[in-house]
Amino acid sequence: MLLTARTRYPSEKVNKKGMPYEKYAAYRNLIPIELGQRGEGIAPTAVSLLWRDRKEIMALVGSKCKKCGTPQYPAQRVCVACGSQDMEPYSFADKTGKVFSYTEDHLAASMSPPAIYGIIEFDGGGRFWFDVADCEAGELRVEMPVKMAFRRKYADAERGIYGYFWKAIPEVT
Numbered sequence: 001m002l003l004t005a006r007t008r009y010p011s012e013k014v015n016k017k018g019m020p021y022e023k024y025a026a027y028r029n030l031i032p033i034e035l036g037q038r039g040e041g042i043a044p045t046a047v048s049l050l051w052r053d054r055k056e057i058m059a060l061v062g063s064k065c066k067k068c069g070t071p072q073y074p075a076q077r078v079c080v081a082c083g084s085q086d087m088e089p090y091s092f093a094d095k096t097g098k099v100f101s102y103t104e105d106h107l108a109a110s111m112s113p114p115a116i117y118g119i120i121e122f123d124g125g126g127r128f129w130f131d132v133a134d135c136e137a138g139e140l141r142v143e144m145p146v147k148m149a150f151r152r153k154y155a156d157a158e159r160g161i162y163g164y165f166w167k168a169i170p171e172v173t
Contacts, residue, residue: 023111033111045156045163047161053074055075056074057164057165058150059091059093060073060091060092060093060148060150060166061091061092062074062075062089062090062091062092062126063075063076063090064087064088064089064090065079065081065082065084065086065087066086066087066088067079067082067086068081068084069125070082071090071092071124071125071126072090072126073092073122073126073127073128074128075089092122092126092128092148093148093166094148095122095123095124095126095148096123096145096146096147096148096171097120097121097122097145097147097148097168098120098123098143098144098145098146099118099120099121099132099140099141099142099143099144099146099170100118100120100121100127101119101142102116102117102119103116103117103118104137104138104140105117114137116131116132116135116137116140120146130148130166131153131168132146132167132168132169132170133149133168133169134169134170140170144170144171145170146168146170147169147171148166148167148169149166149168149169150164150165150167151164151165151166151167152164
């Protein structure tokens, strides 16, 4: 039996965390899930790229200009504000931010459609595009506060590699 992920209905049974059992079983690979035409295959993981950019990917480290103080992610060699080449490492992992813009992609391959992506503007400066997790369709808003969380992005079962990256999590106010 193939499962198509969907939103929860009031009559559905849920587990202790409020997640529908079908979605929980799909996340745990207990039942197969149909990802549609766009979910046919996963591109091979570039392990060499992962190693080379490990600080940016694993620790969410960008750069900050020593001259004008502009933070940037991903790390840059030249400041976008003043053109200086005097940069230092700067961590975004512990920073909060807000949603600058977002989209809900109903056609993208996702365990829990729609796939939600957003441009996050960090407090103190810096912007980048992230997946948004722990959010249902219609809940995200521009200017909504978010925090960053290190989560699994994909599973490359053929090669035994699990890809992780940072996702934006809306803060409940």
